[in-house]
Amino acid sequence: MSSKAEENALRYRRAQSVTTAEEITEKEKKARKSQLDKPIHKPRDSLFSWSSEFTDFTGLVNWGFLLLTVGGLRLCLENFIKYGIRVNPIEWLIVLTGYNEGDNRQYPSVILLIFCVVPAVVSLLIEKAIAVGIISPKIGVGLQIFNIVAEISLPVIVLYIKGLEFSFVGITTVCLIYLVLFLKLWSYVQTNHWCRQGMKGKQYKNTLRRQSLSAPNWNNLVNAVQEQTVEDEKAEGKSSTLVKYPDNLNLKDLFYFLLAPTLCYELNFPRTTRIRKRFLIKRIIEVVFGVNLVLALFQQWMIPSVKNAVDPFSQMSVIKITERLLKLAVPNHLIWLCLFYLSFHSFLNLMGELLHFADRNFYNDWWNANNIAQFWSTWNMPVHVWAVRHVYIPITGLGFSKASASIVVFFISAFFHEYLVSVPLQMFRIWAFLGMMAQPPLSVISKLVQAKLGARWGNIIVWSSLILGQPLAIMMYYHDYALLHFAPKQ
C-alpha cells in the first residue's frame, strides 16, 4: 500500500510537471510562494488530456467486475420474481433416469452403457489374435475398424428400434460414453499397431511370422520376445520395469486405460505413488455440488430463456432475436464455465487421483488464448492430444500439408459434435457441424485481428465467439425442435 501511495505521488508529480502553459521560472515560483494570498494554482493538465501522459486505470478493472456482479445479482432477483423457484429435484430424477410412472420401465440407456464393455473386449481379443498370429495384421486392422465403426453406430441403430423410450439425458450420456470409447479404442488399436510396426523394424517380423502358425505356442513366443527385449534393453541401457508389447494385451491394462482420464493409449502411463485424501475429498465435493449447481441454473434460468426465445425466432424479428440471444448468452456461458470446471478439473482429477494417473494436463490456459486456433488447442487437452497424435501427425506423416491435416481434424471434430447433438435430439440438422466447420476460417480471421490489433483483441474475439456462438447454435436447434414437436400449438 505504501508503495502504491508512493507510485501515486510520483505519477501526480509527473502529471504536474507537464504544463500546457509557459514554463514558470524558479524566480517566479519563489516570488509566488511569498505572496500574501496563499496561491495554490499551478499550470498543469487534466489527467484525461493526452498531454498529461497519465495511464493508470487499474481501478476500472474493479469497476468492471463490480458492475458485472450488480448486473448478475439483479438478473437473479428478476428471475426469481418472474418465475419463482423452479428448481425441482424430483424433476431432475425423472430427467436423469428417464423413469416415469406411466412408462414401460425399460432402461435402454443403462443396458447400452453396460454393453459398451463388449466392443472393448472384442478389440482386445482381435489384438491378441494378431499378436499370436491367428490372423494377419492387415485383416486384424480391418476387423478393428469394423468393430469401432459398429460401436459408434450402435446408439443410432438402437434408437431407431421402436418401443424403446430414452430419456434425453440418458441417450446423451450413452452417446458421450460411446464417443469416448470410440476415441479410446482407435488409440488402443493404432498404438498397438505402432508397436508391431516398430518391432518389425527391429526384425522381430520373422520371429512373429514363424511362430504365428501355432497358436498354443503363444506363451513361448511371449517369453522369447521378452527375453529378446530384456537383452535389447540391457544393450540400450533401458529400464526393464517398462511393460513391452505384447505384454500389455490383457484385461487389467485395457480397463485401466478405459477408466483413465485420457484418450491416448500408451503401454506405461506415468503413475502417482499415493492418493492424496484431501485432494480427493475436495474433488468429490466439487462434483456433487457442481452437478447440483448446473442443474439448478439449467432449470431456473436456461429453460425459461430458451422457451421465451422461440417466438421471436418464428417471427424473424431481428431486434427481438438479438435481445433473446444476448439474454440467453449469459446463463448459457455460465453453465458452460461450470460444466468445464466440473468435467475437466473436478471429475477428471478425481478419476486421475483414484487411478494413480499422474498426467493431469486436462486443460491449458485457454482463457488467455489470443486466437481461435490457440483456444481449440488448449481448452480440451485429451481430445487435442488425441487429434494431434492419432490424426494430425499420421496425416502429415503421409506427406499431406499441415493445413489439410488441420481441416481433417476439424472435420472429424465437427462430425462428432453433430453426433452428440443430433442423435439425442433425434433430429438431423447441421448447425453444430457448420459451427465447427466455421472454426478454421474464424481462426484465420482471429489471427489477422491478433496481428493487426494486438493480442488483447485476439483474446476478445475468442471470448466473443464462445459467448455468442453457443447460444446461437442452441437457439437454432431449439427452434427446429419446437417447430417439429409443438408445431400444432403455434
Added chain:
Amino acid sequence: MSSKAEENALRYRRAQSVTTAEEITEKEKKARKSQLDKPIHKPRDSLFSWSSEFTDFTGLVNWGFLLLTVGGLRLCLENFIKYGIRVNPIEWLIVLTGYNEGDNRQYPSVILLIFCVVPAVVSLLIEKAIAVGIISPKIGVGLQIFNIVAEISLPVIVLYIKGLEFSFVGITTVCLIYLVLFLKLWSYVQTNHWCRQGMKGKQYKNTLRRQSLSAPNWNNLVNAVQEQTVEDEKAEGKSSTLVKYPDNLNLKDLFYFLLAPTLCYELNFPRTTRIRKRFLIKRIIEVVFGVNLVLALFQQWMIPSVKNAVDPFSQMSVIKITERLLKLAVPNHLIWLCLFYLSFHSFLNLMGELLHFADRNFYNDWWNANNIAQFWSTWNMPVHVWAVRHVYIPITGLGFSKASASIVVFFISAFFHEYLVSVPLQMFRIWAFLGMMAQPPLSVISKLVQAKLGARWGNIIVWSSLILGQPLAIMMYYHDYALLHFAPKQ
C-alpha cells in the same frame, strides 16, 4: 506478441515441471522416449490445482468487459422493445427552459441568473471600501458575511414568492450557480482578508489607518502602497509583474475569477500563452454531444426505471426494492460517469482554454482510490482545494484537531448537497445530508478494509458506495416526491 508466446511457453514449462507424482529419473525419461508406443503422458498438475502455481488469468479481464458489453447491449435492446424511443427533443426544451404555452411566460430562473452579478459587485465594493478605509475591516467582513449569506438564501426566498413558476432544470441551475458564487465570494473575501493581514504584519497597518479618514486620497494611498511594494520587491528579489493587493480590486479581475474554472481566488492565476484551437474544438464537440447523450439516457432509461421503482418502495417488498435498486444503479451510474466527464473534463477545460487559465487540475485519479477519504479528496478538485484552503487549514490553524476540521468540511458539504436537492424539489428531506454525513464513518470502515484485505478491496468498497449509494438516495427522494405529488392516484 512473440514475447507473449514465449511467456506462455515458459509458463507452460513451469507448470509441467511441478509434478504430483514421483520424480522421473533422466534414465527413465530417455527409456520412455525410445518406446514404440509414442508415449505422450508426463506427470503434471492441472492448472487450477494450487500445486501448479499457475496464476495468469489476464484473459479474464477481457471476459469481464465483454460480458459487461453483452449485458449492456441487451439492456439497451430490452429498453427499446419495452418503451420504444422516448427521446423527445421538444420535451427537453420544455424541461430546460420551463417554457410551456399555457404558462404565464415568466422566466424567474433567467432573471435570478442575471441577478447573481449584484452580490458579486457588492462584494467588490465592500472590499474597496475596506481597502480605502471607508469602513473598518471588522465591519467590512461582517458586511461581506451578510452579503454571501443573503446571496445563498436568495433562491430559497424567491421560490416561496407565490405566482412564480420554476422549471425543475431552471431552479437546479440557479441553485448550482448561486452555490458556486457563494464559494467563490467566500474565497474572494477571505483571500483579500489574508492580504490585509499580511500587510499588517509588515507594518502597513499604520499607513492604512492614517489615510483611512480621507476617502478621496485613495489614489495617493494606492500609489504609496505600490511604491512601497516595489521597493520591497526589489529588496526581496521578487518579480514585479505580479499584481499586489489592493490593485486586484477591480471589475475585470473579479469577473475573470467568477468565470475561471476554480473556486479559490488568488491575485495572480497561472496563465497559458495561447488558445489551442484543436483542443478547444474537441471540448466543444464533447460538451454538445455529451449534453445530448446524458439527456437521451435520462429520458430513455432513467425515468422509466425510477417510475417503476415507486410501487415496490410503497409495498416495502425487500426483494423487489433490491431488484429495482440494482436495475436503477446501472443507468444512474453511467449518467453520473458521463456527467463527471462532461463537467470536469470537457466543460471546465473549455472554460480554462478560453480564459487562458493554466491550472487544469479539476480531478485526480479517483477511480484508483483505495478508501473513501481518498475518493472525496480526488474526484472534485475545485471543491476539495477550496475546502482545504478555506475551511480545513483555517480551522486547524485555530488549534482544532484534524478530525474535527474534517467533520466540519463534511458538514458543510452535506449541507450544500442537501441545498442542491431540497430547494429544486421544494421538499425538505435529509436523505442527501445523511448520505454525506455517512461518509466519515464509511471512510473509517473503508480504511480498515484497505488495511486488512488490501488496496483492491478498498477500491471495491469505494466503487460499491458510488454505484449503490446514489440510486438509494434518488429512490428515497423520488418515493417521497411521488407520495407528496401523486398521493391521490395511489
